Amino acid sequence: MTTAPQLVVHRDKELMAQAAAARLITRIVDAQSSRGEASVVLTGGRNGNGLLAALAAAPARDAIDWSRLDLWWGDERFLPDGDPDRNVTQAREALLDAVPLDPKRVHAMPASDGPHGSDVEAAAAAYAAELAAAAGPEDHGPVPSFDVLMLGVGPDTHVASLFPELPAVRETERTVVGVHGAPKPPPTRITLTLPAIRAAREVWLLAAGEDKAEAAAIALSGAGEIQAPAAGAYGRSRTLWLLDAAAASQLPRSLYPPATP
């Protein structure tokens, strides 16, 4: 089922990060109150790391029971463990090293010097198996029903490591695949596919800055998901675009600003 995108536009990227962090705290606390645990899929990139830094600085972060939170990743740059360009390394610096997570619930994607060596397909298959093992009978396929899955939107409309026209964005069966020849470095990556992304209850797309304005306008104006992967990212209950005014500046007037009464 496709959920129509809802848009929230903030004044600037700092406020967007703070508001998104507050929203995430509430969502995690609600899930933990109702089901005892929560699961979140993190994104890399500037906006994703900005949100994590804002969360680290928010006093309300202590409302989260960090020991009952599963963290997954939407994509990873296939580099050695600890490489500063890995999304998990950046997430650790921005937030994860500062909060009492259960290490068994931090599901980093494999590194290129891990058990699968440089075999990115084997690494992707291992992550798919880890997701499948975490999925229960109540879930909609071989991935857990993530509470929130976050995606930074790239200037070319890529989300996770699903780049326009590359084979990964066409994948309809597998939940995790290796990516070769990504136009943004590094060229070799691991990514969730659109079917895995769509298993999430809520998908949040983050776009701040002028360089995201064209991508947001294209993805929200009816583009196809092969040409504009962000257009194919939606959640089962909710699809939320969190933007700043610069990223919203090229949206069609029918989408933003909202009509005044």
Ligand SMILES: O=C1O[C@H](COP(=O)(O)O)[C@@H](O)[C@H](O)[C@H]1O
């Ligand atoms: O390389 C990546 O880029 C995107 C977007 O990053 P941004 O810096 O342009 O916001 C990110 O969503 C993805 O996780 C990451 O691997």
